[in-house]
Amino acid sequence: MITESDARQLTELLGLPETKVEDMTMIDGVGLFFVISPTRRDAECPRCGKRSRHLHENHRYNIEDLPWNQQPVVLRVNRRQFWCQECGQVFSEELAFVKKRRLYTQRLAKQIVGQVLGSSIHSVAARTGLSDEQIETMIKDAGKAYLPESPEPIRYLGIDEIAVVKGQGNYYGVLVNLETHQPITLLPSRTQEGLRQVLSQWGPEVLEGIEGVSIDLWKPYQSLVKEMMPNATIVADRFHVTKLVNEELDNERKAEKRAAKKIAKKAERERVIEGLNGSKYALLKNEGNLNEKQKKKLIEVSEVSPKLATMHRLKEEFREIFESFENWAEGTLKLLDWMADSSTFFNQSCGTIKRWFDEVTSYFELRITNGVVEGINNKLKLIKRLGYGFGNFDNFKLRALLPWVFPFETP
Numbered sequence: 001m002i003t004e005s006d007a008r009q010l011t012e013l014l015g016l017p018e019t020k021v022e023d024m025t026m027i028d029g030v031g032l033f034f035v036i037s038p039t040r041r042d043a044e045c046p047r048c049g050k051r052s053r054h055l056h057e058n059h060r061y062n063i064e065d066l067p068w069n070q071q072p073v074v075l076r077v078n079r080r081q082f083w084c085q086e087c088g089q090v091f092s093e094e095l096a097f098v099k100k101r102r103l104y105t106q107r108l109a110k111q112i113v114g115q116v117l118g119s120s121i122h123s124v125a126a127r128t129g130l131s132d133e134q135i136e137t138m139i140k141d142a143g144k145a146y147l148p149e150s151p152e153p154i155r156y157l158g159i160d161e162i163a164v165v166k167g168q169g170n171y172y173g174v175l176v177n178l179e180t181h182q183p184i185t186l187l188p189s190r191t192q193e194g195l196r197q198v199l200s201q202w203g204p205e206v207l208e209g210i211e212g213v214s215i216d217l218w219k220p221y222q223s224l225v226k227e228m229m230p231n232a233t234i235v236a237d238r239f240h241v242t243k244l245v246n247e248e249l250d251n252e253r254k255a256e257k258r259a260a261k262k263i264a265k266k267a268e269r270e271r272v273i274e275g276l277n278g279s280k281y282a283l284l285k286n287e288g289n290l291n292e293k294q295k296k297k298l299i300e301v302s303e304v305s306p307k308l309a310t311m312h313r314l315k316e317e318f319r320e321i322f323e324s325f326e327n328w329a330e331g332t333l334k335l336l337d338w339m340a341d342s343s344t345f346f347n348q349s350c351g352t353i354k355r356w357f358d359e360v361t362s363y364f365e366l367r368i369t370n371g372v373v374e375g376i377n378n379k380l381k382l383i384k385r386l387g388y389g390f391g392n393f394d395n396f397k398l399r400a401l402l403p404w405v406f407p408f409e410t411p
């Protein structure tokens with residue numbers, strides 16, 4: 001047995017609330033073994049809330065705690081059972097540092113979760129000797145502790161999607177707080193019903209407080225936002241609109257390439273094909289970001305195709321409008337001018353812009369976009385690549401959202 005003064009010191013070092021150390025031994029191959037007990041003499045009945053001092057029986061078992069100097073630490077705890085006079089039933093007490101039915105302290109779980117969020121379940125399991133299942137349980141507990149069912153008030157919301165596996169047409173929906181740039185939650189698929197379910201949990205207070213929502217060009221989301229967020233201005237995400245314009249330009253490039261192959265005169269055919277070859281990024285990239293080779297290509301393609309040259313100029317103008325005009329009236333007038341110039345070249349894009357005109361021009365007022373989703377998506381891709389031993393959507397969601405709210409300890 002250790003002395004009383006050792007016990008006092010060890011109690012302080014261990015630093016667990018409402019707990020005292022009674023004994024400590026070092027066991028070869030195991031580590032440090034502490035016998036601890038609660039300092040309170042009573043406990044609160046979970047049914048009626050009354051405190052009871054009627055000890056029913058002691059219940060001792062071992063749990064794991066944070067290591068000391070790389071020595072594993074095992075705590076022999078006593079979770080006592082009390083008899084509640086009020087309810088006439090026995091209950092087991094809550095301990096501040098270990099959840100019921102968990103064989104490790106909460107601070108150990110927190111450390112492990114922090115490690116897993118920075119690497120993978122398998123590598124942390126291998127390093128700590130914990131099983132994948134134990135670690136998954138720790139992460140689920142962390143999800144309950146740190147991820148709220150209903151978010152804090154949101155001013156600007158982004159609704160978008162991320163590809164689960166690129167090219168497979170399988171998407172998760174993602175809701176983003178556009179002020180904090182943090183994902184709020186993920187949706188297992190892109191349906192109006194799925195979004196409605198999540199939003200219903202948020203409650204009217206959060207929903208009515210939302211002032212602006214950035215969405216891609218999907219009518220079912222638009223109507224749901226109108227229905228559930230009465231005070232929100234809907235903004236068509238600028239990058240989705242720009243994508244339409246880019247795609248239409250690229251389709252024209254492909255069409256001209258096909259047409260060029262049918263030119264009868266050989267010399268002319270070769271000249272046009274040569275000019276069009278390798279012109280995709282020269283046409284699509286922002287002109288300001290072109291390298292020397294691409295700049296040269298842009299001139300070449302403009303020489304063989306006046307139509308692509310015009311469409312390229314209009315595409316650049318389109319971006320310019322969204323980048324520079326900061327008030328609604330100016331931006332809207334400028335966009336109308338652009339549409340007048342572009343209707344023959346960008347027939348489809350102009351059609352879509354007309355159908356979404358209010359939403360597209362609301363950008364000039366609120367200037368919100370879903371641009372941040374790309375960065376979030378990159379982080380999620382990393383999570384997917386590392387595997388983490390998570391097979392289903394709920395686990396992936398947990399793993400994806402926790403890093404944004406988890407209180408990592410700064411070393």
Ligand SMILES: [Zn+2]
Nearest residue numbers: 045048084087
């Ligand atoms: Zn009771």
